[in-house]
Amino acid sequence: MERTKIIETKEKAGKKVSISGWVTTVRDHGQIAFIMLKDRSAYVQCVLNGGLKEPVGEGYVLEIVGEVKERPEKMRNDKIPTGNVEIEVESYKVLNMSKDLPMPLNTDGKNINEEVRLKYRYLDLRRDRMQKILKLRSDYIAAVREELKKREFIEIETPMLTKATKEGARDFIVPSRFNPGKFYALPQSPQQYKQLMMTAGIERYFQFARCIRDEDLRADRGYEHTQIDLEMSFMNQKEVMQTVEDIIKGAVSAVGGRIKEDPFPVINYKEAMEKYGADKFDLRTEEEKKNNVLAFAWVVNFPFFKKVDAGDEAEKRDGKSGWVFTHNPFSSPIPEHLEWHMKGENIGEIVTAQYDLVCNGLEAGGGSIRAHNPEVLKQTFRIMGYSEEEIQESVGHMLEAFELGTPPHGGIGMGLDRQIMLLAGEDSLKETIAFPMTATGKTAVMDAPSPIGKKDLETLHLDVTDKGGSMVDRIKETLDSLGMVYKYMEHEEVRTSEEAAKIRGVDLSTGAKAMVIKSKEYEGKYIMVVIPADRQLDLEKVKNQLEEEFEIAPAKEVEQYTGLKLGSIPPFARLLKMDLYFDKAMYDKETVAFNCGLRTASIIMKGSDLIKAANPDKKSEKLEFAQ
RNA sequence: GGAGUGGUAGCUCAAUUGGUUAGAGCAUCUCACUGUCACUGAGAAGGUUGCGGGUUCGAGUCCCGUCCAUUCCGCCA
Numbered sequence: 001m002e003r004t005k006i007i008e009t010k011e012k013a014g015k016k017v018s019i020s021g022w023v024t025t026v027r028d029h030g031q032i033a034f035i036m037l038k039d040r041s042a043y044v045q046c047v048l049n050g051g052l053k054e055p056v057g058e059g060y061v062l063e064i065v066g067e068v069k070e071r072p073e074k075m076r077n078d079k080i081p082t083g084n085v086e087i088e089v090e091s092y093k094v095l096n097m098s099k100d101l102p103m104p105l106n107t108d109g110k111n112i113n114e115e116v117r118l119k120y121r122y123l124d125l126r127r128d129r130m131q132k133i134l135k136l137r138s139d140y141i142a143a144v145r146e147e148l149k150k151r152e153f154i155e156i157e158t159p160m161l162t163k164a165t166k167e168g169a170r171d172f173i174v175p176s177r178f179n180p181g182k183f184y185a186l187p188q189s190p191q192q193y194k195q196l197m198m199t200a201g202i203e204r205y206f207q208f209a210r211c212i213r214d215e216d217l218r219a220d221r222g223y224e225h226t227q228i229d230l231e232m233s234f235m236n237q238k239e240v241m242q243t244v245e246d247i248i249k250g251a252v253s254a255v256g257g258r259i260k261e262d263p264f265p266v267i268n269y270k271e272a273m274e275k276y277g278a279d280k281f282d283l284r285t286e287e288e289k290k291n292n293v294l295a296f297a298w299v300v301n302f303p304f305f306k307k308v309d310a311g312d313e314a315e316k317r318d319g320k321s322g323w324v325f326t327h328n329p330f331s332s333p334i335p336e337h338l339e340w341h342m343k344g345e346n347i348g349e350i351v352t353a354q355y356d357l358v359c360n361g362l363e364a365g366g367g368s369i370r371a372h373n374p375e376v377l378k379q380t381f382r383i384m385g386y387s388e389e390e391i392q393e394s395v396g397h398m399l400e401a402f403e404l405g406t407p408p409h410g411g412i413g414m415g416l417d418r419q420i421m422l423l424a425g426e427d428s429l430k431e432t433i434a435f436p437m438t439a440t441g442k443t444a445v446m447d448a449p450s451p452i453g454k455k456d457l458e459t460l461h462l463d464v465t466d467k468g469g470s471m472v473d474r475i476k477e478t479l480d481s482l483g484m485v486y487k488y489m490e491h492e493e494v495r496t497s498e499e500a501a502k503i504r505g506v507d508l509s510t511g512a513k514a515m516v517i518k519s520k521e522y523e524g525k526y527i528m529v530v531i532p533a534d535r536q537l538d539l540e541k542v543k544n545q546l547e548e549e550f551e552i553a554p555a556k557e558v559e560q561y562t563g564l565k566l567g568s569i570p571p572f573a574r575l576l577k578m579d580l581y582f583d584k585a586m587y588d589k590e591t592v593a594f595n596c597g598l599r600t601a602s603i604i605m606k607g608s609d610l611i612k613a614a615n616p617d618k619k620s621e622k623l624e625f626a627q
Numbered sequence: 628g629g630a631g632u633g634g635u636a637g638c639u640c641a642a643u644u645g646g647u648u649a650g651a652g653c654a655u656c657u658c659a660c661u662g663u664c665a666c667u668g669a670g671a672a673g674g675u676u677g678c679g680g681g682u683u684c685g686a687g688u689c690c691c692g693u694c695c696a697u698u699c700c701g702c703c704a
Binding site: 025027028029030031032033034036045047049050051057058072075077079080083086100101102103104106107111112113114115116168169170188189211213214215216218219221227312327328356363365366413415438439440478482574575577612613614615616617 | 628634637638639640653654655659660661662663664665666667678679680691692693694695696697698699701702703704
């Protein structure tokens with residue numbers, strides 16, 4: 001039988017239907033039971049006369065066949081759109097079961113720990129609020145695309161693997177396998193490519209561009225974001241702004257959003273700074289905030305250059321002359337100030353043809369009329385103190401294009417995620433993205449970033465070099481912070497405990513042998529056991545005492561997992577994110593010695609101090625792992 | 628890199644100046660129930676209070692360290 005969308009059941013009283021979806025609640029009264037079934041369209045109540053035949057719980061996926069019945073007047077449920085009907089179940093099939101859900105899904109989820117929500121993002125997205133946001137996002141993108149198509153914009157994709165730039169944000173870097181020692185960068189914005197599309201005669205370009213930068217995250221800023229990116233030829237500043245404004249207004253109203261002022265107010269940068277103390281501001285009243293009205297505004301007449309902040313290394317690097325651009329070096333000065341610009345006069349007073357779009361106190365986008373004349377762009381860099389050589393190196397390819405008939409042009413980039421956030425009335429960007437990252441850059445559901453194998457590193461001509469060195473520092477820091485006395489020594493490279501004992505001039509039995517072992521039961525689980533260097537690890541004992549089967553981890557895996565060379569691994573498993581067990585015999589050592597991350601560095605210290613500092617599992621005091 | 632806040636049951640939270648056996652709601656399990664709609668009622672199970680150390684007769688609570696999360700600053704269009 002063909003599946004019916006649940007929302008359609010409200011029109012199908014008296015008809016037999018087959019519906020499929022997820023169980024959200026079960027109300028079991030013994031001889032009668034009610035199941036709430038949800039699909040992408042709605043919820044509906046299903047009645048089981050005679051009760052449940054097989055157990056059904058929240059999250060189960062069911063296919064239900066039954067008759068749609070009009071509910072009696074007093075039994076209607078006004079809270080759901082299908083509240084006038086219910087399904088009298090003839091039969092149901094469990095398409096899939098579900099374990100107990102790790103978090104409730106019948107709430108908006110806002111008060112649930114974000115860590116849990118992101119780990120189970122596929123469940124989190126099942127909640128009504130998240131489904132609405134994803135739908136809104138999709139609808140808004142479609143509406144914007146529609147507005148752009150109407151105006152003859154052409155959608156063009158630009159490369160994801162591109163060139164690292166010195167200006168702007170830190171790049172995300174991708175190593176090149178074919179070109180040892182060379183790297184691509186992921187795009188921070190398609191700025192240069194879209195300008196080249198103007199040279200190409202496209203005249204009107206747009207793209208929903210993924211932009212990526214390696215800067216610290218905030219609630220309203222992730223590593224990657226999506227930008228509504230567009231560029232137009234043969235348009236002046238007013239015309240570009242008007243076109244962008246029309247597109248936004250069309251798209252926002254298409255998804256039911258409300259805009260405060262039409263046309264958008266245009267405010268001078270100076271005036272904004274005087275009035276609001278910032279170049280972004282919130283024009284809404286309290287009432288409008290409650291009703292989720294969007295208050296757009298333009299900010300214009302920004303200074304092109306500012307004095308370099310002596311405390312800012314990046315600015316000092318970019319602006320050797322003492323001047324640095326405020327927004328975008330590819331912008332043009334306003335026509336009235338072109339002469340100053342070309343002569344390098346009144347630099348602090350030159351105004352750029354830059355326009356920022358502000359919405360509800362946030363920066364919604366920024367763009368400008370570009371410098372299409374190569375001399376104007378060159379002059380921008382000259383003002384910042386670039387030599388002719390440096391100019392060629394950083395924007396030579398653009399200058400070349402500008403010398404080959406690039407028309408006057410301008411455009412804008414607008415943060416899509418932010419617009420969705422504002423439209424949805426959300427406070428965090430993460431709510432608008434299906435699989436966002438945590439504030440520390442961990443991905444949802446999957447645990448990235450993760451180490452890659454030594455072979456892969458070799459293929460990419462990469463070597464992770466500083467792990468050993470930083471490990472030494474971290475161990476010293478730990479010991480120093482605890483006020484412990486220890487002897488640190490650097491020596492010739494050693495590979496075995498025997499060699500190490502000899503070179504340290506201590507007895508082999510003082511050595512703390514840190515062994516990484518691998519669970520046979522859990523893929524990718526490594527733990528560390530520390531035993532006296534003059535004894536051997538007994539895996540049978542490990543198995544008996546930890547009630548889990550382990551094997552010695554292959555050298556390659558250990559080195560990949562820890563980033564340290566075999567023989568250099570210190571008994572500080574916590575620093576390597578492993579569980580740590582000390583053999584019982586270690587608790588009796590007066591003096592212990594161990595390598596601390598490098599094969600050429602050892603520490604000798606009090607046994608009791610090591611145990612304190614390395615912080616093994618407390619039950620290991622009683623466990624024996626060595627033979 | 629810096630500062631703040633937080634981490635107690637699967638989820639959300641509580642626990643008085645440091646004081647008995649760490650509590651509650653939801654979820655789970657068992658039983659009862661033919662009209663519920665966040666069903667209800669009776670019962671049960673569920674905890675290394677992130678981890679380690681210290682102070683104390685006694686620590687979820689105070690101190691130190693560490694890990695994780697989160698917000699802001701730095702950074703970032």
